[in-house]
Amino acid sequence: MNESGCTTEEGLRRELVRFSRWLSRLGFTPGTSGNLSVRLDSRRLLVTPTGVSKGLVKASDMVIVDLHGRLLAGSRKVTSEISMHLAVYGQRQDVGAVVHSHPPTATAFACSGRALDEILCQEAVMTVGAVPLASYAITGTAEVAASMRPFISEHDAILLENHGAVSYGVTLLEAFMKMETVEHLAHVALVAHQLGSARPLGRDQVQQLQSARTKYVENVQEEGLSPQSGERTGRTYSD
Numbered sequence: 001m002n003e004s005g006c007t008t009e010e011g012l013r014r015e016l017v018r019f020s021r022w023l024s025r026l027g028f029t030p031g032t033s034g035n036l037s038v039r040l041d042s043r044r045l046l047v048t049p050t051g052v053s054k055g056l057v058k059a060s061d062m063v064i065v066d067l068h069g070r071l072l073a074g075s076r077k078v079t080s081e082i083s084m085h086l087a088v089y090g091q092r093q094d095v096g097a098v099v100h101s102h103p104p105t106a107t108a109f110a111c112s113g114r115a116l117d118e119i120l121c122q123e124a125v126m127t128v129g130a131v132p133l134a135s136y137a138i139t140g141t142a143e144v145a146a147s148m149r150p151f152i153s154e155h156d157a158i159l160l161e162n163h164g165a166v167s168y169g170v171t172l173l174e175a176f177m178k179m180e181t182v183e184h185l186a187h188v189a190l191v192a193h194q195l196g197s198a199r200p201l202g203r204d205q206v207q208q209l210q211s212a213r214t215k216y217v218e219n220v221q222e223e224g225l226s227p228q229s230g231e232r233t234g235r236t237y238s239d
C-alpha cells in the first residue's frame with residue numbers, strides 16, 4: 001500500500017521506481033547500490049533487482065520473492081541483500097516496505113563505529129528517535145540479518161557498521177522518509193560537532209517531546225493519516 005492507498009502489483013511497481021529515483025537523486029544509491037522492497041501480500045514481496053541503477057530501474061525489472069527470498073517471478077536476479085529485508089518483515093508484521101541505501105553522512109557515522117543515539121534536535125524524537133548501529137557483518141550474508149535482529153522491534157531505522165542504513169515503515173513513502181531523515185540527522189550531528197558546541201537534549205526535554213509526539217500521533221490517527229505522511233502532506237514525490 002502506498003500513501004494514496006495503492007495495493008495493486010502494477011501500482012507498487014511504479015512506487016518502487018518512484019522511490020528508487022528519489023534515493024538516486026539524493027545520492028544515497030551510487031552505482032547499483034541500495035535496494036527497496038514492498039509486501040505484495042502475506043507471502044510475497046516485490047523487490048528491486050540486483051545490479052541495476054536506482055536511477056534507471058524500470059517497473060518491469062522488479063522481482064517477486066517469497067518470505068525465504070526465493071525467486072517466484074521476474075527475469076532479473078534477486079539482490080544478495082534480501083536477507084536484510086526478510087529479517088525486518090519476519091520480525092515486524094506492521095511493516096509493509098523496507099529501504100536500504102548508503103546515504104553518505106549516515107554511512108560515514110556507520111564507518112566510524114558511531115550510532116546516531118545522541119538526541120540533538122527535536123525532530124529526532126518526533127521521527128526516528130535514536131538510530132542504533134548494528135555490528136559489522138559481511139554484505140550479502142546471513143550475518144547482516146543477525147546483526148540487525150536486536151534492534152528491529154524497537155527501531156524503524158538502523159545503521160549498518162561500515163556499510164549503510166536500513167529503514168522501514170507501513171508504506172514505501174514512510175520507509176523512504178525515514179531514510180531521508182536519518183541522513184538529515186547525521187548531517188546535523190556532523191556539523192554540530194564541527195562547530196564544537198553541540199548541546200544534546202536532556203532527559204526531561206526528550207520525555208516532554210515524546211509525550212507531545214504521542215498526542216500528535218493520536219490526533220493524526222483520529223484523522224486517519226499515518227504520522228509521517230500527515231507531517232509531510234505538503235511535499236510530493238513525483239517521478
Ligand SMILES: [Zn+2]
Nearest residue numbers: 033034139164
Ligand atoms: Zn548495501
